[in-house]
Amino acid sequence: MGFLKSLFSSAKAENPEEEKVKNNQKNFDILKYDGVRAQKMGRVAYAVKCFTEALNIQEDFETMTYLVSAYIVANEQEKALAVLDRMVELEPDHINTLLTRVNILFLLDKDAEAISVCQHVIELDATNHVPHYLMAKAKKTTGDLLGAVVDLTKTIALKDDFFEAYLLRAEVLLSMSQLQEALADVEKVIESVPEEESAFLLRGRIYEAQGNTTGAMADFEKVLELNPFNEDASLLIGKLLIVQDKLDEAISFFDDAIDMNPAFGKAYAERGRAKNMKGDKEGAFEDLKKSIELNPEGEEAKKMDGQHTNFENKSYMPF
Known part of the structure; x- marks a missing residue:
């Protein structure tokens, strides 16, 4: 019985196709986790090389995520976008991938394209406040200020303690000369987050636009008190x-x-x-x-x- 078991095991091990699959999987795992370790140690170029070689062996969604992160750290935004595009092909409705892609589009000054991606995410999950906020950022950059205000209002309705949305809406309202409305938004942030230097900076700009130079100066000085290097x-x-x-x-x-x-x-x-x-x-x-x-x-x-x-x-x- 022992002899027969050994014989069958040898025959199995000598199956070239199966051996190739095993070796590929082993090499993929080694490259993937070497890349993860390298990324944690700050060896970004080596991490990129490991992830790229691993993906040449096997198309793996998680490894693509790691590669995108490495490309972002390496300031290789175009390469990150190319990987994200492939990830969207594989999983068209993966929300985190779509939102990451939006942020890369911002870095590449492709704000108009980001709007359509945000709309797709909203179709997938209308209760998610993040795509509304990101779409408002894109609309502000592309000149649709009223649309940005509408999207930020929806963002706040979905998450009323999302203070970044209040600040962005205040900034847009300031650019539209809607000073009282802008002031109300920024004061909401200061009331809730009294150490937020960007809120005092923005309120100072609103005061300056109102002609209140004393209030503006006090707020700008408050910012320097919070951060002397601002x-x-x-x-x-x-x-x-x-x-x-x-x-x-x-x-x-x-x-x-x-x-x-x-x-x-x-x-x-x-x-x-x-x-x-x-x-x-x-x-x-x-x-x-x-x-x-x-x-x-x-x-x-x-x-x-x-x-x-x-x-x-x-x-x-x-x-």
Whole structure:
């Protein structure tokens, strides 16, 4: 009996097709879990290689998910989208995959395409607040402000403590000059999350639009109290001082901001603006030059396009 059992086992082991399947599965498992370990250790390039080789052996939905995550970390958004497209082909109604695809479309500035994906998710699950919120973001970017407000209102109706939706609706309403409605939304957030710096920043902008410079300044200063490195708050405070013709205060304020962050290109530009208004053309030129060095793709650099000769002669300032 032992001899016969051994004989049959040998015959079974020598089946080439079965042996190939076993080896493929073994290699797939090794590559997949080597990739998972590499990803956890931050070895993203090696993780991508492992997942890609594993998928060459076997098309596996979970491994595709890992590969998408690795591509996102590696800032390979187009490659992540290609994998997600295949995942949607395999499972057209997988909500997490569809929502991940929306976020990748945002990163690739394909907001119009994101809207249709969000609509599909809503068809699958009308009670899910996330696609309504993401669709509102896409509509805001594509210029459909009223549609964005409608979607955000639906988002809040589905989840009334989703404060990101209140903030985004307030921002859209501010851009539509619906200041009281915007203020109500942002104050709802501040009441519930009193340490949310973006809420104070937005309320300050609303106050500024209302002409309440005292309230705006207080809110911008509150943001810096919560986060001394918030560049938006620093810029808004400095600009408010300039608008109020407090040029020396503005220059002193930007001096401190630059001391705290020497790579703060926009602070140099705004300090240069204040110096220019005081008649300090030399100081303004040096600040503008430094701003462009730090941020060659920024707003000031774009304004200088075609003005290089005048810039070198200090005869043109884009303020």
